Amino acid sequence: MTTALEELAIRLRDFAAARDWEQFHTPKNLAMALAGETGELLAELQWLTPEESAQVMRDPETAGRVRSELADVALYLIRLADVLGVDLLQAACAKLDENERRYDAETYRGSARKAPPLP
Template identity: 45%
Template sequence: MAGEEGVTLESLRKKMADFARERDWDQFHSPRNLLLALVGEVGELSEIFQWKGEVPKGLLDWKEDEKEHLGEELSDVLLYLVRLSDICGVDLGRAALRKLELNALKYPVHLCKGSSRKHTHYSQANEDSDTSAPEGI
């Protein structure tokens, strides 16, 4: 698997299922247990950034071993998330694409480009400005 190009969520899902099955770990992989493990891994990921202040994109001033450790913790989070979605019967790829579509509706480019405001700001601004406009415009 190392060096594999274009790894998909589906290939990760299958590998995680095989990994757990070979070790007879399915019995421990309840949604609750996987979620708690995922939260623990997010905590470990957070520790890497704790007390560093704002970190620049690309982590240019980080040592290679720090970046490698970051990659390991990011991978732990991803693998638990993939496994949790599999155990819950959720197609994570489809769910993520659907969420992107929903976010595109919540955050229309013409209203939110360059802004970090929450979607409720845009929906409220729309409601305020649309009060006199006919429906459908």
Template identity: 45%
Template structure:
């Protein structure tokens, strides 16, 4: 499995060999993330949990799910590159921020937003 730097390098090489950087503005990359995320959502649309449990065992469904997740991830890497930040570091920082917003003793088993928890830190 490649490390993140190797993956980013391969992705940028793929893009640059095709002269696609000209199309990869921050706006268009963000749009692409949204479009690919919609394709990911489409895989689960109109399906109940029982059907999804069955589909998760289907190799063809799992392959489509894998590809759509990869599309979202690759576009996010390009967005981060265009935005000038390390996506892995941003994710780690976000987990730390969420740990502050959602203390275990207040958030465990709850789907409430942090602003609705007792002792709201915001």
């Protein structure tokens, strides 16, 4: 049984293949496109106060743009992971496991400080 993430990666792979875009979907190009889309998402929030940014989804027009940029970021990330052969869900879970060990809740609750690297 495939996950929704795997199904989306397959759909993106098929989308690229149908347009003969695999030639352009190199890791470098996809990473650059991902950075560009992340910048577009950032631009939607750039000049908002923290309070305004927390309410951004209440305005339908802004919410639509933010959703669209989030989708672009997600699609490029999933496509990049697929091209590189990375199981994105597994990698994310492994990273979260590492962060749970690195940032124990008791020590880091309410703190934004960085933890030292794990041994």
